[in-house]
Amino acid sequence: MSVRYGIIGLGNQGTSYLFNIFEGGKAVDAVVSAVCDNNPAKIEAVKARAPKCEPAYFENYIEMLDSGLCDAVLVEVPHYQHPEMVMECLKRGINVICEKPAGVYTKQVKEMNEAAKDAKALFGMMFNQRTNCLYRKMREIIADGGIGELQRVTWIITDWYRTQQYYDSGSWRATWSGEGGGVLINQCPHQIDLVQWVVGEMPVEVNGFCQYGKWHDIEVEDEVTAYFRYKNGATGVFVTTTGETPGTNRFEVSGSRGKLLCENGKLWWYKNEEDGFEWSRTCPEGFKKPKCEKVEVETDGNNLQHVGIINNFTAAILGKEELFVGGTDGIAGVELMNAIELSGWNGGETVTLPVDEDRYLRELDAHRAVSRLKVVDDSKVTDTAGTYGGK
Numbered sequence: 001m002s003v004r005y006g007i008i009g010l011g012n013q014g015t016s017y018l019f020n021i022f023e024g025g026k027a028v029d030a031v032v033s034a035v036c037d038n039n040p041a042k043i044e045a046v047k048a049r050a051p052k053c054e055p056a057y058f059e060n061y062i063e064m065l066d067s068g069l070c071d072a073v074l075v076e077v078p079h080y081q082h083p084e085m086v087m088e089c090l091k092r093g094i095n096v097i098c099e100k101p102a103g104v105y106t107k108q109v110k111e112m113n114e115a116a117k118d119a120k121a122l123f124g125m126m127f128n129q130r131t132n133c134l135y136r137k138m139r140e141i142i143a144d145g146g147i148g149e150l151q152r153v154t155w156i157i158t159d160w161y162r163t164q165q166y167y168d169s170g171s172w173r174a175t176w177s178g179e180g181g182g183v184l185i186n187q188c189p190h191q192i193d194l195v196q197w198v199v200g201e202m203p204v205e206v207n208g209f210c211q212y213g214k215w216h217d218i219e220v221e222d223e224v225t226a227y228f229r230y231k232n233g234a235t236g237v238f239v240t241t242t243g244e245t246p247g248t249n250r251f252e253v254s255g256s257r258g259k260l261l262c263e264n265g266k267l268w269w270y271k272n273e274e275d276g277f278e279w280s281r282t283c284p285e286g287f288k289k290p291k292c293e294k295v296e297v298e299t300d301g302n303n304l305q306h307v308g309i310i311n312n313f314t315a316a317i318l319g320k321e322e323l324f325v326g327g328t329d330g331i332a333g334v335e336l337m338n339a340i341e342l343s344g345w346n347g348g349e350t351v352t353l354p355v356d357e358d359r360y361l362r363e364l365d366a367h368r369a370v371s372r373l374k375v376v377d378d379s380k381v382t383d384t385a386g387t388y389g390g391k
Helices: 012-022 040-048 061-065 079-091 106-117 133-143 189-199 276-282 305-317 327-345 357-369
Strands: 003-008 030-036 056-058 072-075 095-098 123-125 150-157 205-212 221-229 235-241 249-255 258-263 266-272 292-296
Touching: 003 012, 003 061, 012 030, 012 040, 012 305, 030 061, 030 305, 040 056, 056 061, 061 079, 072 079, 072 305, 079 095, 079 106, 095 305, 095 327, 106 327, 106 357, 123 305, 123 327, 133 189, 133 249, 133 258, 133 266, 150 189, 189 235, 189 249, 189 327, 205 327, 221 327, 327 357
Parallel strands: 003 030, 003 072, 030 056, 072 095, 095 123, 150 235
Antiparallel strands: 150 249, 205 221, 221 235, 249 258, 258 266, 266 292
């Protein structure tokens, strides 16, 4: 038995799934039975590539959902539309995977999650980076107490370099009304999700220092430094930009018994022989540190990315596996992004989590009211296969 998938949105991501995963023979027990886009030019472009699956074509996604052709759907449209389309799937009992992020603001994501509670269908998030063996191993070690009590979380993810042409490639890109934000909501949803998933907890307070259109002619943020505080007093820093090259991707989590460092495709574990807090209290010498062993951590080597998420979702539908990433997991990342953005709009003020969702929406709406979509050809599609890697 094959699960019949529909794809809503034939932009970069939707076409990549169709041709690189399904047509490429990487999807197990799954076929694409229908595709949809409200831009006829994108439909014609897909037809011209003559997909072997010969899907049905739709310009209206409701018509596709009501066609009876889909057991599951991939939602691959601009961010604001994610919750609406997911809820339309769920109320019809159609299994659905939502592309990251779950939405633009927590209020709409919470509404979506409420709808999922009573749905007779599976709801998943496309958090493909959770399949990465390095991040899975970091989460496991921290959960097992391998670094002791949390002290510091640092992620410098500045290798998102984008040119002006990238931002000019879509009318909705890098606008408050079309995308809902910049580097946080477009490039970094995976890292914003991982920083709380790997560590195992959310910060309780956030200060966000965002710079808008610093490196590009855009209205949203393209450089961010965020400061986190955790319930035990630990701190964190998250740094990202699309204006720096070559950039860095360095994720470090420190605790009283050592630290984990993930960089350049490797995971290093610095293991203190003694707990640092206890050592400080009992050591008779003022400068002496506990012995520390540095080891490269072995993993299972699996990093299946989008293929892994889709194949797990299919297997879960067929009752063969447990669902790896539930759709309601998407709220944490949106909450954290909203907190950083809200602080950034207000001079870096301290924002306590959970974020004030009504205030956030009011301020977002104020930005949307003066936002302007660009006048460009939205029919162009870029092949993004192979651009994901470890991030």
